[in-house]
Structures are given as structure tokens and as C-alpha cells.
Amino acid sequence: MNINSLSLWWNIFLKHFSQDESIFKLINKDNTLFFCKKSIKKYRLFSLKYISTQFLENASPDFYNFELDQSQLHKLIKELDKEGWDVLHLKYLSRPDSNIDELDTFLDLNHFKFKKTIATRIYYIDLTLFKTWEKYRKSLSRNHKNEIKKRENKLNANVNWEYTLNEKIDNEDLYTIIENLHLKRQRKMGRASFLESDRGKDFLKDLISDFLKRDILVYSIIYINQQPISYTLGFRVDKVYYHWSIGFDTDYSKFSPNKVNHRYLIESCIKLGLKEFNFMRGQGKYKEQWTKTFRESYEYKITNNKKFILKFLQL
Numbered sequence: 001m002n003i004n005s006l007s008l009w010w011n012i013f014l015k016h017f018s019q020d021e022s023i024f025k026l027i028n029k030d031n032t033l034f035f036c037k038k039s040i041k042k043y044r045l046f047s048l049k050y051i052s053t054q055f056l057e058n059a060s061p062d063f064y065n066f067e068l069d070q071s072q073l074h075k076l077i078k079e080l081d082k083e084g085w086d087v088l089h090l091k092y093l094s095r096p097d098s099n100i101d102e103l104d105t106f107l108d109l110n111h112f113k114f115k116k117t118i119a120t121r122i123y124y125i126d127l128t129l130f131k132t133w134e135k136y137r138k139s140l141s142r143n144h145k146n147e148i149k150k151r152e153n154k155l156n157a158n159v160n161w162e163y164t165l166n167e168k169i170d171n172e173d174l175y176t177i178i179e180n181l182h183l184k185r186q187r188k189m190g191r192a193s194f195l196e197s198d199r200g201k202d203f204l205k206d207l208i209s210d211f212l213k214r215d216i217l218v219y220s221i222i223y224i225n226q227q228p229i230s231y232t233l234g235f236r237v238d239k240v241y242y243h244w245s246i247g248f249d250t251d252y253s254k255f256s257p258n259k260v261n262h263r264y265l266i267e268s269c270i271k272l273g274l275k276e277f278n279f280m281r282g283q284g285k286y287k288e289q290w291t292k293t294f295r296e297s298y299e300y301k302i303t304n305n306k307k308f309i310l311k312f313l314q315l
Helices: 003-017 070-083 096-109 133-137 142-158 171-188 198-213 250-255 257-271 285-290 305-313
Strands: 023-027 033-042 049-055 087-093 113-126 161-165 217-224 227-237 240-248 276-281 294-303
Touching: 003 198, 070 087, 070 096, 087 113, 096 113, 096 294, 113 285, 133 257, 142 250, 142 257, 161 257, 171 198, 171 217, 171 227, 171 240, 171 250, 198 217, 217 257, 227 250, 227 257, 240 250, 240 257, 250 257, 257 285
Parallel strands: 049 087, 240 276
Antiparallel strands: 023 033, 033 049, 087 294, 113 276, 113 294, 161 217, 217 227, 227 240
């Protein structure tokens, strides 16, 4: 995710969700953007203050992954040294050109104690491998191909339905469709939703409005008898489609409308000449039906050994 699109997202999110002065951002000379939050915990033992600095990961549901090389990490640590820190949490780091190996080497050479774990997988479809939907379809399992066809046939035999991509629709009407379908699905699954709060509603409205103006919002809707029953919502940046939110009317579950919606959305992305369909973070089983290709996302917990030693020497 490039600097501009990531900044756009964060500017809208922080407007609605954060009144916390401990959040700060760092922009390096090479235009790399970091958003961090510093939390301070005071432990009774030795009366030590524990300063934990971490990237905010909850603010953008799966929207981004950080790419960080050793020179950027070095600059980040130098900047944090001005404030003082004990533990640095780096979450959702991707691995472009073996940068993860570079980070390990840098931390080892500079005697930082760290723990690295795989945080999650990021499933994606390399659309450059497929010129048409039919060629992509052949890459799917027999069961999944049959299931898609079965659901399409069921729709065709029983109802009048339509798939639309980025149809011209009033912003408020688009928001209402997304809110209604999202909440209905989440409640059926017994999940809470950020759209249940006023600030969550305002955030999504602002995001839709702003990203539409910038021509990076992508949304698809399936209608049955002119009634919206399924939606997808995502973003198109640098010829990559980022698949963010989906929802459907549970009264139409027998048609598996989201499965059919995905089928036509992927075909649309191929026709648009996009190079990747990125499902973003998370290991939902449905993603594995559409692709077996994934990237691993890493998490680091780095301890500032020097500062801990100094604190104990001062006791």
C-alpha cells in the first residue's frame, strides 16, 4: 500500500476513532509512513515504567501491510529513542524481497532481543496469470466450480437477479445498502459491528465519499427483484484490488449470493486489467476456495535491552 492511499485511510479513521494524544505518526525522508501508539504501564515491582510502542493494527480492518527494511527500522528506532521506549511491537510486516531476513540481521547485529512470529496469512489471486474468467475458473477445484455453477443456475431458475459493479448511486443510498446487509449478516452470526456506533457510521460515510471522489472505491451489488441482497466493498490502488467488506441478506442464504458476487467480481477485476485480487489479512476458509496463494505476515516484539539494564542499575 503506498504512502498516499494509506494516509488517506488513516486521516479518515483518526478523525472518528481517536482522541488519544499518545498516537503519533512518523514520516521518514523516503516518505514511509508509520502510525504508532505509546502506552505506559507502571508496575509495582521496582516501580518501573514499561513503555510499549506499537503500530496501530486495529484501525484499518486488514487494509494494509507494512513493508519495512532495515534502514527504515533504524530510523524508526532512532526517532523512538528521543521519546524513550522499552518494547516495540511491529505487527503485520510483509516480506518484500526478503526484507524480513534483513530485519533479523539488523536486530542481531545491534544486540536487540526480539521474538518473531507469523501473525497471519494474506491470500491473493495473481490475476496476471489469467486473461479471462474461464482460464481462472479452470484453476479452481472441481467442487468449487460445481458449487458456483449450481448457485448461478438456482438464481436463474427462481428469480430475476442482476450483478452490478460501481453502478451510479447516491452516496447515502450506497451507505444504507452496505449498513443494512452488513448488520443483518453480523447479527445472524452473533458478531458485533463497528457500524453499531455513531462514529463507525460516520467513518464509513466519510470513507465512501472520499474514496469515490478519488476514484479508488470498488463496490459490487447483487439485486433480486431490484432488492439489494449482497454487496462487496474494496479499494483499487496501483492495479491491486483490496477486498475489505462483504455482506448479504440472510433471507437469501439458499442462493449463496456472496459466492456468486465473488465470481463476477473476480471476472470484473480480470477485465479491468488489474494485476492482483488481494483478500487482505485473515484466514477465512472461503478465501482458500478461490486461491491457494498467500503471503505470510509477521509480528515482532523487540526489547530495548540497554534501557532495561540502565533502569536496574539505577535502583
